[in-house]
Amino acid sequence: MMKLQNLATLVALVPYALGFPRLENFPEYRSLAGLSPREVRAVARTFSSTPGAQSLPPPISDTSAKVVYDSEHPYIPDQPGDIRGPCPGLNTLASHGYLPRNGVATPAQIITAVQEGFNMGWNVASLVTYMTFIVDGNHLTNLMSIGANTTADDEPTPGLNIHFNVEGDASTTRGDFYFGNNYSFNETLFDQLEEAANRVGNGFITIESASLHRALRINDSITRNPTFWFGSPRFVAAYLETTVPLAFFVNNQTLDTTLNLTLDVARDFYEKHRFPEGFVRRQGPFDVAEVEFMFAKIFPLINVPPGHNEGVGNYVVNPEDDGSSCYVYHRQVNLTAQLYPNPTPELEVAIKANLVTFYQTLHNSSCEQYFPYGQ
Ligand code: HEM
Ligand SMILES: *[C@@H]1O[C@H](CO)[C@@H](O)[C@H](O)[C@H]1NC(C)=O
Numbered sequence: 067m068m069k070l071q072n073l074a075t076l077v078a079l080v081p082y083a084l085g086f087p088r089l090e091n092f093p094e095y096r097s098l099a100g101l102s103p104r105e106v107r108a109v110a111r112t113f114s115s116t117p118g119a120q121s122l123p124p125p126i127s128d129t130s131a132k133v134v135y136d137s138e139h140p141y142i143p144d145q146p147g148d149i150r151g152p153c154p155g156l157n158t159l160a161s162h163g164y165l166p167r168n169g170v171a172t173p174a175q176i177i178t179a180v181q182e183g184f185n186m187g188w189n190v191a192s193l194v195t196y197m198t199f200i201v202d203g204n205h206l207t208n209l210m211s212i213g214a215n216t217t218a219d220d221e222p223t224p225g226l227n228i229h230f231n232v233e234g235d236a237s238t239t240r241g242d243f244y245f246g247n248n249y250s251f252n253e254t255l256f257d258q259l260e261e262a263a264n265r266v267g268n269g270f271i272t273i274e275s276a277s278l279h280r281a282l283r284i285n286d287s288i289t290r291n292p293t294f295w296f297g298s299p300r301f302v303a304a305y306l307e308t309t310v311p312l313a314f315f316v317n318n319q320t321l322d323t324t325l326n327l328t329l330d331v332a333r334d335f336y337e338k339h340r341f342p343e344g345f346v347r348r349q350g351p352f353d354v355a356e357v358e359f360m361f362a363k364i365f366p367l368i369n370v371p372p373g374h375n376e377g378v379g380n381y382v383v384n385p386e387d388d389g390s391s392c393y394v395y396h397r398q399v400n401l402t403a404q405l406y407p408n409p410t411p412e413l414e415v416a417i418k419a420n421l422v423t424f425y426q427t428l429h430n431s432s433c434e435q436y437f438p439y440g441q
């Protein structure tokens with residue numbers, strides 16, 4: 067009789083035996099997009115659990131300003147094998163144990179961690195997490211990585227780095243995909259963030275300096291990157307990423323985000339993925355109303371609508387893209403249907419349920435709901 071151990075070995079070898087060497091040791095957090103039904107079945111047999119789609123976690127109850135760099139959340143730099151990615155917020159939460167330190171998490175863990183660690187509002191946290199998870203995550207295991215595996219020498223596992231989604235061009239401290247798909251911190255770009263602060267922020271990162279830096283980054287991409295793409299959700303994310311350092315990286319930030327950010331503190335987050343000593347999260351959540359308040363301030367200063375380059379220097383605006391959450395939802399649903407044209411029955415059940423959860427994060431019954439796999 068076959069021993070259980072041998073059976074496990076056999077199961078692990080299935081993808082290999084079927085001739086899919088690229089699926090050997092397929093990580094549980096890697097997106098299943100692009101795999102055939104046969105490949106999905108083969109890798110799914112190697113997963114230790116497949117919990118499938120989950121519902122949203124409840125909002126946290128205490129949203130006061132409090133010390134979040136405490137003895138229960140020490141800073142430990144990432145170890146070999148730990149995953150870090152393009153988001154300094156999530157990277158920092160992983161380095162302090164608000165997220166699993168290996169950088170692999172469920173949507174619920176991310177939604178809860180960004181509230182606990184930074185006081186991101188529950189509505190915004192749920193929306194941003196699901197709009198990302200739906201196309202970057204693994205629907206069968208309900209896991210997502212917060213970036214690339216920095217120690218992998220084989221094909222990197224993209225996670226949040228999937229391009230043309232939330233990850234995209236004209237980033238604050240990282241180069242465009244076209245110039246090398248680099249999710250790493252870039253000192254030259256950080257220096258430019260500092261120059262903008264010196265020019266219009268008295269040496270601080272302010273609404274004006276952050277907006278100036280973004281406008282310059284966008285102009286740089288327009289003039290040099292023939293593949294520059296700045297449609298939603300990237301468009302929305304880029305504007306959001308202009309405001310969130312002010313909203314979240316300032317110690318004990320006020321409810322209406324009046325305090326400015328020092329470059330030293332910004333570097334702690336962007337480069338080192340760590341809270342400054344004794345860091346106090348903001349006073350109350352940064353949710354939909356707070357985002358809109360900040361957007362109203364930065365839109366006129368940046369003033370580039372959603373669009374893309376058709377050849378260097380030729381930026382073409384997309385009039386259908388209004389950057390609204392309804393539009394972002396529709397675009398992500400379309401993309402999901404393209405990524406999974408022929409899912410296995412199990413995968414289809416999970417994707418359908420996750421699309422329903424994503425729709426719920428909009429909290430707007432006026433947005434049309436879509437069912438690419440039927441109701
Ligand atoms: C709610 C879940 C979140 C998800 C799924 C997420 C995802 C991402 C992704 C994919 C990017 C890369 C976009 C690009 O190409 O520029 C990014 C960038 C960024 N995120 Fe997050 N994020 C989340 C929460 C947060 C939080 C809570 C903060 C701040 C505390 C934050 C701060 C930033 C900043 C500042 C950037 C821009 C980095 C740069 O351009 O150098 N994010 N995020
Ligand atoms: C945060 O700042 C407020 C004043 O804006 C102060 O009353 C409060 O004690 C501070 N909270 C912490 C935890 O330092």
Ligand SMILES: *[C@@H]1O[C@H](CO)[C@@H](O)[C@H](O)[C@H]1NC(C)=O
Nearest residue numbers: 093147148168215217218219
């Ligand atoms: C990252 O890659 C390394 C080398 O391939 C591997 O040993 C490690 O297990 C991976 N870590 C994760 C979290 O996948």
Ligand SMILES: *[C@@H]1O[C@H](CO)[C@@H](O)[C@H](O)[C@H]1NC(C)=O
Nearest residue numbers: 245246247248249250251252
């Ligand atoms: C990414 O940046 C790092 C350091 O910032 C550099 O060592 C690496 O070669 C870059 N990779 C690519 C693909 O550009």
Ligand SMILES: *[C@@H]1O[C@H](CO)[C@@H](O)[C@H](O)[C@H]1NC(C)=O
Nearest residue numbers: 240241246248252253254255
């Ligand atoms: C950093 O960005 C600058 C300016 O875009 C670029 O010239 C340089 O090659 C980038 N460095 C790395 C390591 O990617």
Ligand SMILES: *[C@@H]1O[C@H](CO)[C@@H](O)[C@H](O)[C@H]1NC(C)=O
Nearest residue numbers: 277278279280281282284285
């Ligand atoms: C970006 O380019 C546009 C068009 O050339 C120009 O009007 C605008 O002033 C530039 N923005 C910045 C911040 O230099």
Ligand SMILES: *[C@@H]1O[C@H](CO)[C@@H](O)[C@H](O)[C@H]1NC(C)=O
Nearest residue numbers: 267270272273274324325326
């Ligand atoms: C932050 O910078 C702005 C300039 O953008 C300035 O008007 C404001 O007074 C600064 N806020 C504080 C609290 O220093």
Ligand SMILES: *[C@@H]1O[C@H](CO)[C@@H](O)[C@H](O)[C@H]1NC(C)=O
Nearest residue numbers: 393394395396397398400401
């Ligand atoms: C989604 O797909 C439909 C059907 O192909 C198309 O009409 C619509 O414009 C797409 N919407 C977005 C936001 O991508």
Ligand SMILES: *[C@@H]1O[C@H](CO)[C@@H](O)[C@H](O)[C@H]1NC(C)=O
Nearest residue numbers: 390391392430431432433434
């Ligand atoms: C809800 O969606 C409708 C339809 O797109 C839009 O007009 C409205 O502004 C949205 N409401 C909110 C509160 O975002």
